[in-house]
Amino acid sequence: MTLRLYATGRFPLPASWPRCPLLSTSMAMDGLTHFLSAIAEIGFSAQIIVVFWATLLGITVGMIPGLTATLGVALVTTLTFAMEQNTAILVLICVYIGAIYGGGRTAILLNIPGTPANAASALEGFPLARKGRAGEAMAVATTGSFLGSVVGMVGLALVAPWLAEFALDFTSFEFFWLAVFGIVLCGQLTAMDDALKGWIAGFFGLLVAMVGQESIHAYARFSYGIRDLEGGFGLLPVLVGAFGCTEVFIVMRQEATRAVAGKVTGVFRSALSSFGHARTWLRSGFIGTFMGVVPGVGEDMGAWVSYAAAKRASKRKEEYGQGSTEGLLAAETGNNAAVPGALIPVLTLAIPGSAPAAVLLAAMIIHGLRPGPLIMITQADFFYSVVAMVFWASCAMLLLGLLLTRPLLLILRVRREWLMGIIFVLCTVGAFAIAGRIFDVWVMIGFGLIGFMMREAGFPVAPMILGVVLGPILDNNLRRSLALTQGDPLPFVTRPISAVIASLVFLIIIFSLPPVRRRVAAFRARFARGGAQ
Amino acid sequence: MSMRTINRTDFISGIVVAVMGAAGLVGSLRMPRFEARGADPFTVPGLTPGLLSAVLCVLGVVLLLRGMSGRVLAEGARPSITEWTRASAARTIFTIVMVLLYGTLLFGHMPFILATALFIFVFTVGAELIDTERSLPIWKLVIGGLVLAGVAAFAIDFVFTDLFLVRLPG
Numbered sequence: 233m234t235l236r237l238y239a240t241g242r243f244p245l246p247a248s249w250p251r252c253p254l255l256s257t258s259m260a261m262d263g264l265t266h267f268l269s270a271i272a273e274i275g276f277s278a279q280i281i282v283v284f285w286a287t288l289l290g291i292t293v294g295m296i297p298g299l300t301a302t303l304g305v306a307l308v309t310t311l312t313f314a315m316e317q318n319t320a321i322l323v324l325i326c327v328y329i330g331a332i333y334g335g336g337r338t339a340i341l342l343n344i345p346g347t348p349a350n351a352a353s354a355l356e357g358f359p360l361a362r363k364g365r366a367g368e369a370m371a372v373a374t375t376g377s378f379l380g381s382v383v384g385m386v387g388l389a390l391v392a393p394w395l396a397e398f399a400l401d402f403t404s405f406e407f408f409w410l411a412v413f414g415i416v417l418c419g420q421l422t423a424m425d426d427a428l429k430g431w432i433a434g435f436f437g438l439l440v441a442m443v444g445q446e447s448i449h450a451y452a453r454f455s456y457g458i459r460d461l462e463g464g465f466g467l468l469p470v471l472v473g474a475f476g477c478t479e480v481f482i483v484m485r486q487e488a489t490r491a492v493a494g495k496v497t498g499v500f501r502s503a504l505s506s507f508g509h510a511r512t513w514l515r516s517g518f519i520g521t522f523m524g525v526v527p528g529v530g531e532d533m534g535a536w537v538s539y540a541a542a543k544r545a546s547k548r549k550e551e552y553g554q555g556s557t558e559g560l561l562a563a564e565t566g567n568n569a570a571v572p573g574a575l576i577p578v579l580t581l582a583i584p585g586s587a588p589a590a591v592l593l594a595a596m597i598i599h600g601l602r603p604g605p606l607i608m609i610t611q612a613d614f615f616y617s618v619v620a621m622v623f624w625a626s627c628a629m630l631l632l633g634l635l636l637t638r639p640l641l642l643i644l645r646v647r648r649e650w651l652m653g654i655i656f657v658l659c660t661v662g663a664f665a666i667a668g669r670i671f672d673v674w675v676m677i678g679f680g681l682i683g684f685m686m687r688e689a690g691f692p693v694a695p696m697i698l699g700v701v702l703g704p705i706l707d708n709n710l711r712r713s714l715a716l717t718q719g720d721p722l723p724f725v726t727r728p729i730s731a732v733i734a735s736l737v738f739l740i741i742i743f744s745l746p747p748v749r750r751r752v753a754a755f756r757a758r759f760a761r762g763g764a765q
Numbered sequence: 766m767s768m769r770t771i772n773r774t775d776f777i778s779g780i781v782v783a784v785m786g787a788a789g790l791v792g793s794l795r796m797p798r799f800e801a802r803g804a805d806p807f808t809v810p811g812l813t814p815g816l817l818s819a820v821l822c823v824l825g826v827v828l829l830l831r832g833m834s835g836r837v838l839a840e841g842a843r844p845s846i847t848e849w850t851r852a853s854a855a856r857t858i859f860t861i862v863m864v865l866l867y868g869t870l871l872f873g874h875m876p877f878i879l880a881t882a883l884f885i886f887v888f889t890v891g892a893e894l895i896d897t898e899r900s901l902p903i904w905k906l907v908i909g910g911l912v913l914a915g916v917a918a919f920a921i922d923f924v925f926t927d928l929f930l931v932r933l934p935g
Contacts, residue, residue, distance in 0.1 A: 310925070438817050439818060657918075665933075
């Protein structure tokens with residue numbers, strides 16, 4: 233009712249309120265036209281070949297333990313320097329989507345997630361493989377990933393234009409809180425019941441971002457006269473170190489695993505039957521997209537939250553942990569839906585929804601694109617091209633995943649001792665190639681060691697990376713805001729949007745405190761008991 | 766309070782984080798304020814790093830105190846830094862040493878193909894020799910390592926230098 237009144241203009245909303253593009257027919261038609269022409273542009277040109285090789289490369293990257301989606305996108309970024317702008321972004325999006333999907337294969341057959349986003353898939357996929365149902369598990373994972381990407385793509389097409397319009401009202405106060413919100417929420421969600429360590433990782437990342445010249449007085453902070461430090465730490469060397477070099481250490485530290493052997497059958501039948509679980513993949517698609525939108529959280533949490541929601545809603549809860557196709561479908565739908573979801577804040581706020589999205593954001597800037605609230609005004613064509621890229625990458629992933637099920641398994645037979653040396657060389661070259669500085673190689677190794685120590689001590693790495701990305705945003709907007717108000721902090725909590733984001737930050741902190749969590753858990757247990765009686 | 770009740774990982778991590786925060790705070794306070802230039806006091810370079818360092822220091826102290834209380838964490842957050850076997854320690858030390866050698870001594874100091882082939886060969890053969898479950902005889906391992914090192918070094922050089930026009934050192 234409210235929506236109808238709003239659409240017909242009879243509902244007196246303030247002029248500054250965001251207008252949903254869905255409710256404006258001409259805007260929706262414009263968007264659809266842009267989207268369809270972008271689909272045709274890729275589909276009827278040589279770019280379709282790029283889609284297939286880049287997605288296959290992504291799947292291969294995702295399948296190799298030690299090569300994460302973040303590292304894959306970072307390494308391929310160095311290969312796209314000579315490419316035309318749109319082709320470069322197309323390659324990176326295909327690698328991103330392919331890698332998140334490819335990690336599921338490793339989770340199913342080795343019980344170790346190819347990328348952290350596939351950890352939830354291992355819980356159900358590996359038991360299925362051990363029961364001789366590896367083909368079925370891989371088919372379910374493929375269909376789930378495809379459906380997740382499609383749901384996420386729809387979310388991207390609908391939400392991003394609205395969010396971009398909404399973000400036009402953001403000033404330095406709101407951007408400051410957005411940076412704090414990202415760190416606090418990411419720290420809370422990625423730290424496995426230990427928010428304190430997540431926040432420490434996030435604030436450490438913010439402090440790392442302070443190294444080098446600041447933007448107002450051009451003063452080189454924490455550089456101690458070292459010329460290389462005056463430019464600060466490059467995002468890509470830090471990312472390659474924290475996600476690539478760290479993985480090399482982690483994989484070599486762990487015991488070796490062997491793939492589950494057995495016949496691969498029933499692939500197409502299982503793939504088709506997965507479409508029938510509409511409630512599961514729709515729910516997981518929405519959850520995954522939402523988790524992708526939350527700054528820094530991304531695919532891992534998309535999979536875990538979708539998996540938990542599917543388990544709660546399931547009529548066959550006893551199958552979970554023993555090889556539930558429903559659980560696997562939920563996890564794989566959730567992580568791939570988070571990919572387009574993570575692109576929403578990248579494109580509209582220039583804030584990454586996940587670690588690979590942070591690399592993608594850096595790559596967009598390297599290629600001369602300017603993501604941010606103005607994207608729908610200055611680069612609307614590019615936005616719809618990105619939506620079309622997600623569509624084609626999802627289709628390529630579905631086709632390659634189903635047709636190359638058996639050949640792709642050969643990748644898992646390669647011993648880690650023969651792979652990790654090459655992966656480290658790729659990390660080194662990837663870090664060096666950005667600026668041609670040996671210093672970046674040392675930064676990469678340094679952050680590899682820091683990331684390794686952090687993970688071993690139970691600290692998540694994702695908030696640190698988000699901190700490195702958000703550091704300049706937080707710094708510039710805090711100082712700009714305080715200069716505007718002559719040191720008066722009140723506008724940080726009295727401006728409407730700022731007040732909402734600030735309240736959310738404080739609520740997250742309060743609900744993460746152990747005494748509050750214990751009380752909430754006790755209350756929920758009492759409530760559940762009351763319901764059962 | 767006996768040492769047994771202390772969660773050592775959190776205790777040591779807390780000390781490291783608190784010291785890092787304190788050091789950052791001192792460093793921020795020492796940064797110039799550009800008063801002679803008439804700079805706005807709310808734009809001074811040390812403001813944000815100072816605030817962040819203070820927060821980090823407080824969080825470090827909280828972690829330190831939690832470590833001292835010995836509170837058991839949730840299973841999912843249990844650190845693995847204290848759980849080592851002889852084999853995992855050997856593999857990790859070998860990997861770190863090799864990575865440091867390549868990154869600081871080989872890469873950029875000798876021709877890329879030579880440095881990379883040397884690193885991949887030593888890494889592959891060394892990691893296999895450490896592995897107690899190795900099934901390959903040594904001569905096969907050495908030949909395989911040589912082929913892998915040569916092919917990988919030339920392939921990486923070709924892909925980055927010739928296909929994607931990235932300039933590599935040496």
